[in-house]
Amino acid sequence: MTADSNPALLDTEGPLGPGADGDPAAAGLPSARGPRARDTRAYLLYVAGKIGGAVVSLFAVLVTSFFLFRLIPGDPVKQMTGGKRVSAEQLAAMRKEFGLDKSVMAQFLDYTGNVLTGDFGTSYQFHAPVMDKITEALPATLLLTGTAYVLYTLIGIWLGTRTAWRNGKLGDRFNTGLALTLYSVPSFWLGLLLIITFAVGIGPIPGMFPTGGLESGGETGIAYVLDVAHHMVLPVITLVAVGYAQTLLVMRSSLLDEMGSDYLTTARAKGLRDDLVRRRHAVPNALLPTVTLMFVNLGTVVAGAILVETVFSWPGLGGLFYSALSVPDLPLVQGLFFVFSTAVILMNTLADVIYPLLDPRVGR
Incomplete structure (x- = not known):
């Protein structure tokens, strides 16, 4: 039978596609636009729900930041x-x-x-707008915690991948044990140990690094950059030691869950090298939980590291927060707490919004 003798074939195989006018619905076939539209609506509703939850969380932070710090004993006026x-x-x-x-x-x-x-009002102790003090201290915090964030994220993902792929071997047991130990160590205590060992000096180890601060003063140009880098060594090591451990453990756990999957067995059966199976197939899927952790940690970059900055006398938001608590400087404490919490909430919300784009099973 030819197409000329069967009008139905002309209707379904014409230049416009299925049906006389190219519309799948006209030929009684399901439209591809229906599921896509439903997926888009579902995603938009999902995003709206997350944004609504973020707004509620911000309001809760606003209330908490006001009433919580008024429980601190002491009269701010008498302290001033x-x-x-x-x-x-x-x-x-x-x-x-x-x-x-x-x-x-x-x-x-x-x-x-x-x-x-x-x-956010006027600081009691500095007699300056709170936002000005936050803006002034923010660059030092971003420099310290941002540098540490990049380093411990890269190190944690790389080591987490290696340890999981060699599960049960000596390197896996050593790296996992070290990560668990560092993850459980208080950051301020680790910072104090580093100061005693490498700043003050102990036994045959001489003091090689400054005990704190951002700079020594009086330096310009490349000498200033090197001076700041010299001051950053110990606090960055402290933050990296704790941060990489968390990233390593999450990445290792995620990759171990993927290693028994059928698609990896199929990839190996096709003759792919083990290294390619890991890099092209296993790691991209195992990265999804780690991506969420990365966004959460990104929010803490703005919040800084209060204890570490205090131990190393770093002139950032963490040190400013500690100073404000000692008065108590209520406007400054409230403003910093709100900024810290807002950064974390926004990064969590952004992670929730992006995650369904990486894994379509979420938010549908």
């Missing part, structure tokens, strides 16, 4: 006087200046309205 003898009238004037004479609810409403406009 530095122990000097001040009359009751002067204390009352200072409380009025900073709005501390109002009720707690009135202070909260003022604080909420100001935050929505980007105003």
